[in-house]
Amino acid sequence: MVGFLRTCINILSFLIILSSCGRVKNKPDKEIDKSPIQMILEDQNHFYNEQKKMVDKELLLHFPKVLDTCNLQIVGPPIDKEEIYSLQITNKLHDTTIIEEFSKMSIAQYFGDDNCLLTIDKIESFKNYPETHFDQCLEIKFPIPNFKRNKYRDLSTESKLPGDFRIFVIEAKSDTVPSNPSLMNHWHRGFSRGIAFSNKEMVIIYWVIKWE
Numbered sequence: 121m122v123g124f125l126r127t128c129i130n131i132l133s134f135l136i137i138l139s140s141c142g143r144v145k146n147k148p149d150k151e152i153d154k155s156p157i158q159m160i161l162e163d164q165n166h167f168y169n170e171q172k173k174m175v176d177k178e179l180l181l182h183f184p185k186v187l188d189t190c191n192l193q194i195v196g197p198p199i200d201k202e203e204i205y206s207l208q209i210t211n212k213l214h215d216t217t218i219i220e221e222f223s224k225m226s227i228a229q230y231f232g233d234d235n236c237l238l239t240i241d242k243i244e245s246f247k248n249y250p251e252t253h254f255d256q257c258l259e260i261k262f263p264i265p266n267f268k269r270n271k272y273r274d275l276s277t278e279s280k281l282p283g284d285f286r287i288f289v290i291e292a293k294s295d296t297v298p299s300n301p302s303l304m305n306h307w308h309r310g311f312s313r314g315i316a317f318s319n320k321e322m323v324i325i326y327w328v329i330k331w332e
Contacts, residue, residue, distance in 0.1 A: 160190045171196055175205050175330060179313050182290055183326045195269050206265055206329040213317055213324045222315050226288040228262045232281030238263050239278060240329055243307050262292040263312040265329045272321060284320040
């Protein structure tokens, strides 16, 4: 049932991503038909609210409460991995002062093209293949999502984001208390949340990921 629900949600996500509601150029505001825009906003917020029901609300405190623009991308959890919940909201960065606020809140900051990042893919690999050897640099890293489904992706980097993106981890916790404090055991279950942004593209990505 959960798999079917995720399939339906991701189909809706795909339809929403395809939608666009930019302003019509060379027309005064009063001539713009706002009904389609309002419909798209309602669909987006309905999908957004359904996604938020799937995870503790405390993990979404840094997310926008309401989506007020259609010029965005919503990426829900992967269909084929029920043990992972993830949500990414990509939006235009209209107010750069919020970056300063998130910077103060962050516990770690990375660049999109850093070559030592603890992505969810690596955590899954450690869980499935305990004998996997990992770089010691990962021991001091916090988990981040894989951004390979994001519209600004760069598949050549570990994070799957270009180098002009900064990634802030706001909070990351493990739900396990392992007897063996190895990297794999420490992050066997947990969550991480934060943002990513690019001053070049003037976009911000709100993200959260939880795995079991």
